[in-house]
Amino acid sequence: MTALTPPEALGRRPLKALVQFVVLYGALPIIIALMYLGFGLIEPAFHSGENAINILKQSSYLAILAAGQLFALLTRGFDLSVGQLISLVSVAGGLVMLDVLEGSPGAVALAVFAGIAVGLGAGLATGVVNGVCVAVFRINPFVVTLGMLGICMGFATTLSDGFPVFNLPEGLTNTLSRADVIGIPVPVIAALLVLGTAYVILNHSVLGRSMYVIGSNPRAAHTAGLRSRLHLASAYVICSVFVAVGALLLTARTGSGEPNLGGGLMLQSIAAAVIGGVSLRGGEGKVIHAVYGALFVTVLSVGMNLIRVDGTIQQIILGIVVVAAVYLDQLRTRFR
Amino acid sequence: MSETHRDDRAAGAGQDELLLAMAGITKRFPGVVALDDVDFDVRRGEVHVLFGENGAGKSTLINIVAGTYPQDDGTMTFDGRRITHLTPHQSRLAGISPVFQEFSLAPDLTVEENLFLGREQARWGVLRKGAMRTRAREVLHDLGFDLRPGARVGQLMRAQQQMTEIAKALLQDLKLFILDEPTASLTERETNRLFALIERLKGEGVGIIYVSHRINEIRRVGDRVTVLRDGKKIGTVQASNVEETKLVEMMTGRRIDALFPDIAAMAGDAMLDVRNLSTVDGRLSDVSFEVRAGEIVGVAGLVGCGKSELARAVFGLDKFSVGELDVLGERVAHPTPTGMLKRGVCYFPSDRVAEGLALSRPVRENASVAALDLADFTRWRFIRRRQERTAIKRIVEELRVRPPQIERSVDHLSGGNRQKVMLARGLTRDIRVFLFDEPTVGIDVGAKTEVYQFLGELTKRGAAVLLISSELPEVVNLAHRVYVMHEGRIVNHLEGNEITEEAVLASFFGTGADAPSAGAAAG
Ligand SMILES: Nc1ncnc2c1ncn2[C@@H]1O[C@H](COP(=O)(O)OP(=O)(O)OP(=O)(O)O)[C@@H](O)[C@H]1O
Numbered sequence: 002m003t004a005l006t007p008p009e010a011l012g013r014r015p016l017k018a019l020v021q022f023v024v025l026y027g028a029l030p031i032i033i034a035l036m037y038l039g040f041g042l043i044e045p046a047f048h049s050g051e052n053a054i055n056i057l058k059q060s061s062y063l064a065i066l067a068a069g070q071l072f073a074l075l076t077r078g079f080d081l082s083v084g085q086l087i088s089l090v091s092v093a094g095g096l097v098m099l100d101v102l103e104g105s106p107g108a109v110a111l112a113v114f115a116g117i118a119v120g121l122g123a124g125l126a127t128g129v130v131n132g133v134c135v136a137v138f139r140i141n142p143f144v145v146t147l148g149m150l151g152i153c154m155g156f157a158t159t160l161s162d163g164f165p166v167f168n169l170p171e172g173l174t175n176t177l178s179r180a181d182v183i184g185i186p187v188p189v190i191a192a193l194l195v196l197g198t199a200y201v202i203l204n205h206s207v208l209g210r211s212m213y214v215i216g217s218n219p220r221a222a223h224t225a226g227l228r229s230r231l232h233l234a235s236a237y238v239i240c241s242v243f244v245a246v247g248a249l250l251l252t253a254r255t256g257s258g259e260p261n262l263g264g265g266l267m268l269q270s271i272a273a274a275v276i277g278g279v280s281l282r283g284g285e286g287k288v289i290h291a292v293y294g295a296l297f298v299t300v301l302s303v304g305m306n307l308i309r310v311d312g313t314i315q316q317i318i319l320g321i322v323v324v325a326a327v328y329l330d331q332l333r334t335r336f337r
Numbered sequence: 338m339s340e341t342h343r344d345d346r347a348a349g350a351g352q353d354e355l356l357l358a359m360a361g362i363t364k365r366f367p368g369v370v371a372l373d374d375v376d377f378d379v380r381r382g383e384v385h386v387l388f389g390e391n392g393a394g395k396s397t398l399i400n401i402v403a404g405t406y407p408q409d410d411g412t413m414t415f416d417g418r419r420i421t422h423l424t425p426h427q428s429r430l431a432g433i434s435p436v437f438q439e440f441s442l443a444p445d446l447t448v449e450e451n452l453f454l455g456r457e458q459a460r461w462g463v464l465r466k467g468a469m470r471t472r473a474r475e476v477l478h479d480l481g482f483d484l485r486p487g488a489r490v491g492q493l494m495r496a497q498q499q500m501t502e503i504a505k506a507l508l509q510d511l512k513l514f515i516l517d518e519p520t521a522s523l524t525e526r527e528t529n530r531l532f533a534l535i536e537r538l539k540g541e542g543v544g545i546i547y548v549s550h551r552i553n554e555i556r557r558v559g560d561r562v563t564v565l566r567d568g569k570k571i572g573t574v575q576a577s578n579v580e581e582t583k584l585v586e587m588m589t590g591r592r593i594d595a596l597f598p599d600i601a602a603m604a605g606d607a608m609l610d611v612r613n614l615s616t617v618d619g620r621l622s623d624v625s626f627e628v629r630a631g632e633i634v635g636v637a638g639l640v641g642c643g644k645s646e647l648a649r650a651v652f653g654l655d656k657f658s659v660g661e662l663d664v665l666g667e668r669v670a671h672p673t674p675t676g677m678l679k680r681g682v683c684y685f686p687s688d689r690v691a692e693g694l695a696l697s698r699p700v701r702e703n704a705s706v707a708a709l710d711l712a713d714f715t716r717w718r719f720i721r722r723r724q725e726r727t728a729i730k731r732i733v734e735e736l737r738v739r740p741p742q743i744e745r746s747v748d749h750l751s752g753g754n755r756q757k758v759m760l761a762r763g764l765t766r767d768i769r770v771f772l773f774d775e776p777t778v779g780i781d782v783g784a785k786t787e788v789y790q791f792l793g794e795l796t797k798r799g800a801a802v803l804l805i806s807s808e809l810p811e812v813v814n815l816a817h818r819v820y821v822m823h824e825g826r827i828v829n830h831l832e833g834n835e836i837t838e839e840a841v842l843a844s845f846f847g848t849g850a851d852a853p854s855a856g857a858a859a860g
């Protein structure tokens with residue numbers, strides 16, 4: 002086991018530097034940059050400052066959802082209820098705001114606050130139920146979250162009668178979507194806060210450490226005395242709360258409570274996390290992976306929109322990319 | 338057969354004498370050279386032993402022969418043919434059959450299903466499934482292993498899984514049989530069966546590569562021994578006339594005089610007191626024993642006698658139906674791993690891959706995992722990463738984990754070093770009662786003495802040690818008292834001078850001459 006020379010000479014040759022960059026950060030940042038440049042060559046409007054901000058905002062929503070999904074994936078599960086939970090939070094939050102405004106017109110701040118509280122509460126409740134079913138009753142996460150998907154969809158449709166909840170206060174959209182702080186759009190700030198929280202939990206808390214161990218080997222976690230049931234359940238709670246935050250931001254963007262808001266977002270959130278590099282086998286994945294994945298998916302879809310690729314074809318491409326990403330992940334572990 | 342005669346044959350060994358010839362094999366992993374220009378060959382009908390410290394490169398060499406991964410350099414000739422780009426599948430087809438150090442069984446399938454897993458389509462048509470089934474039963478019976486073909490592998494003891502692995506490897510056409518530490522958790526009886534099998538295979542002209550850290554085994558079954566150290570070949574010697582100390586010296590580069598340290602008994606207060614314990618699954622019935630501060634208590638018995646379950650029940654991994662458990666004088670009604678650790682009891686499972694380690698996580702996280710409720714490592718449920726790093730670095734150096742990099746993921750370590758990472762757990766917090774199940778599985782001779790000395794240190798500090806082991810010399814030489822188990826019961830209790838290999842073996846089959854009642858044994 003003679004030690005090899007450490008990689009000191011970064012940048013001696015461009016190719017070597019590239020290889021080392023890939024080893025350190027993965028190939029994804031480079032691919033994203035190339036995609037960004039490539040779409041710009043086809044459609045110059047892609048490179049406008051306006052579009053850059055648009056991509057940043059769009060990927061913020063997705064990064065929040067992918068960060069939630071990351072927690073479920075880390076513990077060897079996944080959360081299929083994400084999309085319908087978004088719809089439920091959107092509808093429930095919207096209805097509460099209208100109710101409050103009806104009672105006391107003009108109390109916009111109170112209405113928005115109540116809507117947010119109810120939305121987060123719905124997320125929390127969903128997460129607790131998911132978590133308890135998976136961790137305590139040991140039901141397969143696929144089944145649990147699939148059931149929850151149906152339940153959330155049912156509630157969202159019943160509450161709204163299937164119609165969007167219109168006339169939400171302008172204040173909601175103004176503060177949570179259009180506003181900015183020193184030039185940074187509010188959704189981007191929200192995403193940074195959520196991602197920061199995720200980072201601190203995963204890298205600095207006992208809970209996060211435990212989740213990695215549970216994902217890597219649940220029996221070892223139990224034998225080592227970790228409170229694995231509690232920690233496993235927490236993964237689903239954190240996931241759903243993050244998703245609720247994302248849902249409220251998305252509601253603010255559309256300006257109405259939408260029973261179909263979450264439609265494609267379950268696939269997108271899993272896609273972003275997996276493409277970003279989170280392992281489906283559990284125990285491996287970082288917050289930065291959620292960011293990469295969100296950027297990738299957003300650049301891809303905004304780009305395809307700009308060069309007018311058909312919506313259905315976009316779905317097909319995303320599906321293929323996800324499967325390819327999982328395959329690459331397997332190759333990576335096989336050649337370790 | 339004289340040595341010179343043999344060597345003559347080696348010199349003039351034609352293509353048919355030599356089954357496998359490897360020359361100049363080099364294999365690098367990120368950061369380490371696992372094999373450095375190694376020559377190795379196996380003749381037909383010969384047992385060629387690979388010997389060397391943990392991380393010397395033994396398993397790596399085997400993996401190259403088995404086609405798990407390619408060598409970076411060097412050539413390989415098998416059965417007279419030059420072999421390049423070997424895949425695991427081709428290697429099996431060629432008649433190379435490995436039993437790996439870490440198991441590769443599917444835990445949710447039965448023994449029988451595991452035996453012909455992946456072979457159904459490859460070598461046998463669907464129609465021959467019935468024949469395969471008969472064959473599987475035949476092989477199990479042939480081996481004389483006490484295994485139920487319908488048992489689910491996930492519920493078997495480590496030793497039984499080992500037998501399954503061996504049986505699986507025997508189901509195919511054999512030219513080269515590879516055994517990587519096959520006896521690490523087997524007891525005398527199974528080991529003897531295995532050796533009988535090896536003799537038979539030798540007679541049929543099968544070549545065998547055998548890896549073991551047990552020197553007496555090497556001399557018993559080996560024809561030649563090749564010693565590796567740090568990925569380099571140190572030399573090849575005849576097994577029959579090599580001195581034990583010479584082997585150890587070749588392996589470590591230094592002399593080791595006494596394998597077993599003398600550990601003074603200083604039995605103090607009872608730290609662990611178990612009375613009339615039976616488990617729900619019935620694998621333990623009416624067991625009573627105690628472990629006192631400052632003593633090592635051995636538990637011996639055949640595979641499946643319940644010795645592993647003893648520790649598992651105490652640690653809260655197996656539910657008990659009746660019985661009383663006192664830890665440090667306090668009654669524990671419902672033991673759980675979390676609670677027992679808080680009370681200062683730590684369990685080290687025999688199966689490090691299935692239950693001990695999070696393989697994809699770094700050494701640091703695996704070492705500190707049982708101490709995440711302590712102020713040393715955490716504050717307000719947040720990890721003090723600097724303290725963690727310093728403490729784990731120190732422990733890893735103390736246990737001589739190689740390479741001593743705490744950020745390396747555990748699946749990149751050799752088997753013995755993985756074991757050390759698991760043992761590191763016991764040094765991260767103040768443990769008063771140590772429950773070891775096969776603590777030296779896969780550990781090299783040098784490291785074994787270190788572990789034994791470590792046990793001595795523990796008892797000197799006043800810890801109580803329960804040592805469950807299928808390696809009889811270990812129990813006999815280290816333990817101050819020994820309980821022998823048979824079919825879930827304690828059938829004998831030996832103390833002081835009574836502890837001899839013969840005495841322990843005599844009660845293995847439940848025929849302990851004057852098996853004392855359980856109550857008396859504890860007293
Ligand atoms: N997949 C891997 N990736 C990186 N390094 C590895 C990998 N497998 C083995 N190594 C390294 O290669 C060296 C040789 O390991 P190997 O498993 O061959 O040792 P060994 O002789 O079988 O030891 P033991 O007696 O502990 O089983 C070790 O330093 C180990 O850390």
Ligand SMILES: [Mg+2]
Binds near residue numbers: 396
């Ligand atoms: Mg090995």
